[in-house]
Amino acid sequence: MPNTDENRLGGRIARYARVGTAVGGLAARFAGERVLGIPLERDRHAAELRAALGGLKGPLMKVAQLLSTIPDALPREYVQELSQLQADAPSMGWPFVKRRMASELGPAWHKRFRHFEQTAAAAASLGQVHRAVGLDGQTLACKLQYPDMASAVEADLRQLGLIFAIFERTDSAISTKQIQAEIGARLREELDYEREAKHARLYRAMLADTSGVHVPAVVPDLSTRRLLTLEWVEGCKILEFVKDHPDARDALAMNMFRAWYVPFYGYGIIHGDPHLGNYTVRPDRGINLLDFGCVRVFPARFVKGVIDLYDALQTGNQDKAVEAYRTWGFGNPTKELVDVLNIWARFVYAPIMDDRARRIEETNSGHYGRETAAKVHAELRRVGGVEVPREFVFMDRAAIGLGSVFLHLQAEVNWYRLFQEMIQGFDVDVLHARQTAALTAQALPLPE
Numbered sequence: 001m002p003n004t005d006e007n008r009l010g011g012r013i014a015r016y017a018r019v020g021t022a023v024g025g026l027a028a029r030f031a032g033e034r035v036l037g038i039p040l041e042r043d044r045h046a047a048e049l050r051a052a053l054g055g056l057k058g059p060l061m062k063v064a065q066l067l068s069t070i071p072d073a074l075p076r077e078y079v080q081e082l083s084q085l086q087a088d089a090p091s092m093g094w095p096f097v098k099r100r101m102a103s104e105l106g107p108a109w110h111k112r113f114r115h116f117e118q119t120a121a122a123a124a125s126l127g128q129v130h131r132a133v134g135l136d137g138q139t140l141a142c143k144l145q146y147p148d149m150a151s152a153v154e155a156d157l158r159q160l161g162l163i164f165a166i167f168e169r170t171d172s173a174i175s176t177k178q179i180q181a182e183i184g185a186r187l188r189e190e191l192d193y194e195r196e197a198k199h200a201r202l203y204r205a206m207l208a209d210t211s212g213v214h215v216p217a218v219v220p221d222l223s224t225r226r227l228l229t230l231e232w233v234e235g236c237k238i239l240e241f242v243k244d245h246p247d248a249r250d251a252l253a254m255n256m257f258r259a260w261y262v263p264f265y266g267y268g269i270i271h272g273d274p275h276l277g278n279y280t281v282r283p284d285r286g287i288n289l290l291d292f293g294c295v296r297v298f299p300a301r302f303v304k305g306v307i308d309l310y311d312a313l314q315t316g317n318q319d320k321a322v323e324a325y326r327t328w329g330f331g332n333p334t335k336e337l338v339d340v341l342n343i344w345a346r347f348v349y350a351p352i353m354d355d356r357a358r359r360i361e362e363t364n365s366g367h368y369g370r371e372t373a374a375k376v377h378a379e380l381r382r383v384g385g386v387e388v389p390r391e392f393v394f395m396d397r398a399a400i401g402l403g404s405v406f407l408h409l410q411a412e413v414n415w416y417r418l419f420q421e422m423i424q425g426f427d428v429d430v431l432h433a434r435q436t437a438a439l440t441a442q443a444l445p446l447p448e
Contacts, residue, residue, distance in 0.1 A: 112222065197220065
């Protein structure tokens, strides 16, 4: 890594010191549990870990969000505590905001706005959002990156690797090598707000004809690598909206489904961060889709594999299932491994297997996928474990993340018909051509 303002050695060292102390304590205690038989009180130590890291900005928040939807990558106690970091970290003050705005737009930056609110309207994992009014009277959302985020990302990824290594030494069910690589790649991309602006324009184009979904427009003249300015979109938090409008549950769920899967089945592209903070409900019950830092582009063959596995489960075609898993990067899966992977696949695909209205989860579990994940984890350990392919990580995350949203909504929808609507007339070559055109139009790289 070059020693630049974006990734300063001093910033990394400071981050290593603070994160390393907390993680080192975790390592020592876990070693004691494993070698000496000293029980590790995970709930208590996880809370201590969060307390030690509570003032840190950025990557650890994002990592916790990612890990919460990758079954058993880390013990649940740690993921739950780390996921609260975002609420603990205070926003950057006005002196920082003024300095950062001057560095991005020049010393006379304030003359480019009619009004710029000093207090942040919202916190993001790598930055904070300020409401502003442009010279043309348009209300704007200005997302400003926190200082030293590149340094923080590298420091936190290194410590994350240590945490993964600790748990892998005691549990061989899932190799996390590719999970780490994928998280690292996506986090480094999120530092580039110019790339995120391209993603936002890409999504606005892909969803232009999808009713019930709105993507805010980018304001290019007020955007840089560390400042992203979008039109401000009015909306209500989704769970607050359904509390007052319970009859909207099903419509909102269908809008959410289309917001994520029209781009995937139409272009091989998915929004990799489906949590409740990334969308709001408009007065007309449409969905505002927000935050385009974490976007995953898949080769057309991967999308075909998703549909092929669905067909294989519907027809009991074992050979087709094996080929689908190979397409996803599972190498040469054994029959035993495929049988275990199919336990998870049947759970994820269950809502789209039957032509009827139903809830996303019918076991009345309060945590989407937890019981199935535990069963799969035990079976993976029995058959010798598995290395999760990189491309699979965010597809699985999207499915589980969205499932959790639908679970909260308590929506009853005919998911089967929504899915059939998405894949009708699917052609892998057509998708490849459409994807190429869409990415090229935004100067975004094609998938490898």
